[in-house]
Amino acid sequence: MRLVTFTSIKITLVFLLGILCSYLFDFGLYYLHISISIVFLLLFFVWIRARNQLFPDLHFGFISYVCLFLLGAWVYQIHQPKYHSSHYTKHITESDTTILQLKIREELKPDLYNTKYIAKITGISDKEVSGNILLLISKDSNTISLKVDEVLLVKTHFSQIPTPKNPYQFDYASHMHQKGIYHQIRLDKESILLITKGKTTIRGTSAKIRNAINQKLKENNLEGNSLALVNALLLGQRQELSQEVYTNFASAGVVHILAVSGLHVGILMLLLRVLFKPLERLPRGNTIKIVAIVLFLWMFACITGLSPSVLRAVTMFSFLAYALESNRETGTINTLVASAFVLLLVNPNLLFHVGFQMSYLAVFAIVWIQPKLAKLYKPRNYFDKLLWGILTVTIAAQIGVGPLSVYYFNHFPGLFFITNLVILPFLGIVLGGGIFIIILASFNSLPELFTKIYTTILESLVQFISWVAKQDTYYFENLVLSRGQLFLYYVVITAVILCFQKISFNRILYLLFSVVCLQGIYIFEKSQNNYKELVIFHKSRNTIVGLKDDKQLKVLSSLDPAEAHREKFLKNYRVKAKIKTFESGSLKNIFSFNGKTIVVVDSQGVYPRGSISIDLLILSNSPPLHLERLIDSLCPKIIVADGSNYTTYVQRWRKTSKKRNIDFYYTGKEGAFVIR
Known part of the structure; x- marks a missing residue:
């Protein structure tokens, strides 16, 4: 099977390239409209010419791909708020306090200090606007509890979502921008003028259903980690998970099962295929079966709250449900790629979501690589076949997502195959049993014995994950891949699979060339890392200076060595x-x-x-000084105030520095200061 012969893959790749180029370069919507009009006109004339020819017209193919490229660029641009006159960013000034009308869309997982919500802005003062915003409520304001679909009238001001203050920190602002959220607001009891019940939406209904399910489960003595896992695995809500459980799942390499996504929807689809198999005996039974499966998948998506990961997974597996009934590998791949095209057409920002990338790479690798691995061994019995199937699926998926996982998360679980040999059958039982438990509990018909058995299964799962997480020898962390290395790893993997499929001179040459390129980029990037660098990190109430010399780092601070070693942003660096x-x-x-x-x-x-005369002056812990006299004495070229200083002092120092024409830098606003 030659992937490049798949028209769907070519179309989607060109469309994807248009989105990516539009992300990197702002083409401008006006020029895109002109270009698309011209190219589509050319395509029409070339199509008229091509349909009267016996052989394919190269001009028609080339212009078609140009149209797809421009379509991708255009779709990305029209999703940007600057091209929407009603978007709230067109009507605000960040420093001004204003009256807003909000509608709660989704509750997010809270952090240490705040409960978080996604809210839709419907009005600013007397203007109708659109757009979503991040809403924060301090946990000190514990009397404020908001529900999905509630409408709020508030008096507050907008602020930017904080960007990372230190090198290599997670960029939460960029993460939210990819979801179309560009600002945040903070609320307390005084800033909320009115709370009313808004028009019920699907999300609001699903939230009520989840709350009712939780109440029934609690009445049937399902609590603690068991209840938290049911919420995470079946209802898409991770708010109640303890940090210990989450960390153990991450260390064991199975944190993905805690978020309802492709794995859960895939297992649910397989369960539904078995459940609805008797429908095949009816006239047009296959069609009825596919419709029933798709309907149940979308019902599941609604109950879990229609989160982006669930919508993505259900869309993908709705396409795959049809493809699997055709029993054709080519049909499966075409359908998989078609689902990606549809999702990107609706929301091109999905391309930059880690979940989207990992879901499609995992499923694509399973569809393409797993059948080849399965042929390496002939199972002797059903149990043997089951284990071999799980093992080949796990290896194929890890081949697909392994490099990307290292790129984003800098670790790789060495015991992934053991974990998944246990987890995948377990997860099918947990999901199927969980649905059964929820149905019985909803009708007040859940026997206590069933609750005990199900709780025991969940506790056994948690204990097994905890044991795997403690096997530090097989947990590889502090791994780093650059974008260039990531790309070449996938080039090498593709070359290896092609050679594995069929050995030829050209494929061996392709493999050797890709390996040489990968080695070359390692050597090049290693040489580029041999530099000296001084970093003044940002940390409240502390001064931390890092001195990097090639692959050595010395940290100067008031922290003790153990505390400095544990500091998360220093570890990231x-x-x-x-x-x-x-x-x-x-x-x-x-x-x-x-x-x-x-x-x-x-x-x-x-x-x-x-x-x-000095090159750099660092002001730490709010020193009581007359800055102008200090400048006269030391003549600094640059003044840096770190996070240990009072902001009132910083503002005064900034004015003095500007007056004396000296560069002033505050890590609390501009982030860590770096010089080489």
Whole structure:
């Protein structure tokens, strides 16, 4: 099977390339409209010419691909708020307090300090607007509890979603931008003027159904981790999961099962195929079976709250349900790619979602690679066949998502095959049994024995995951892949699979060339990492300076060595910067690095006297000083205030620096300061 012969793959790849280029370069909607009009006109004339020819017309094919490319670019651009006159970003000033009308769309998982919601903005003062926003309510305001579909009238102001303050930190603002959310607001009891019940939506109805299900489960003594897992695995809600359980699942390499996505929907689809198999005996039984499966999948999506991951998975498996009934591998791949095309046509931002990328890579790898692996061994009995099937599916999926997982998460679970040999059959039992338990509980017909058995199964699952998570020897972390390395890994994997499928001179040459390119980019990037760098990190109430020299990092701060080693943003920096040697020490008032003289002035306000010239002045812990006198004495080229200073001091220092024409940098606003 040659993938490049699949028309659906060619069409989707060109369309995808248009989205990607439009993301990287702003073509402008006006110029895209002109280009699309011209190209579609050309396509019409070339089509008239091509239909009267015996052989395929190369011009028609080329212009068709240009149309698809421009279509991808156009679809991405029209989803940007700057091209929507009603979007709220056209009607706001961030610093001004204003009256907003909001409707709660979704409750997110809370963080340590806030409960979080996605809200739809329907009005600003007397203007009708559109768009979604991140709503934060401090956990101190514990009397405020909002429900999906409630409408709020609030008085507040917009603020930017915070960007990362240190190198290589997770960019939550970028993550939310990909979901079409560009600002956040904070609410307390005083800022909420009115709360009313809004028009019921599908999401609101599904939230009520989930609440009713939870209440019934609690009445039947399902609680603790068991109830949290049912909510995560079947209802798409992870708010009640403990941090310990989540961490164990992540370390075992099965954190993906805690979010309802492709794996859950795929297992549900297989269960439904078995359940509805008797329908095949009816006239047009296959058609009735497919319709029934798709309807039940979308009912499941509605109950789980129509989250993006569920919508993506249900759309994909709705297409695949039809393809699997045709029993053709080519039909499955074409249908899989077609579902991706439809999803990207509706929401091109999905291309940049990690879940979208991993879901499609996993399913594509299973469809393409698993049949080839399955032929390597002939199972002797049903149990043997079951284990071999699970193992080949797991290996194929890991081949598909392994490099991408390392790129995003910097770790790889070595015991993934053992975990999945246990988890996949277990998950089918958990999902099927969970649905059965929910149905019985909803009708007040759940025997206590069933609850105990199901709770035991869930607790056994948690204990097994906990045991796997403790096997540190087989958990590979601090792995790093660049974008270039990621791309070439997939090129090498493709070449290996093609050679495995059929050995030929061209394929061996392709494999060798791709391996050489991968080695080349490793050597090149290793040479590019040999540099010296000073980083003044941002951390509230602390001063932390990092000195990088090739693959060595020395951290100067008031933190003890153990605390510095545990600090998350320092760990991220060590991993991404490929640091091999790490040490910590105390911060001196004056030191040099890479030929530059650095002076630190702390809360004691002590600094070198006399007329000297320094390259960098670091202000730490709000020193009581007269900045103009210090500037006259030290003549600094750059002044940096870190996160340990009072903001009132920082504002005063910024004005003084501007007056004296000296560059001023505050890590609390501009992020970590880096010089090489």
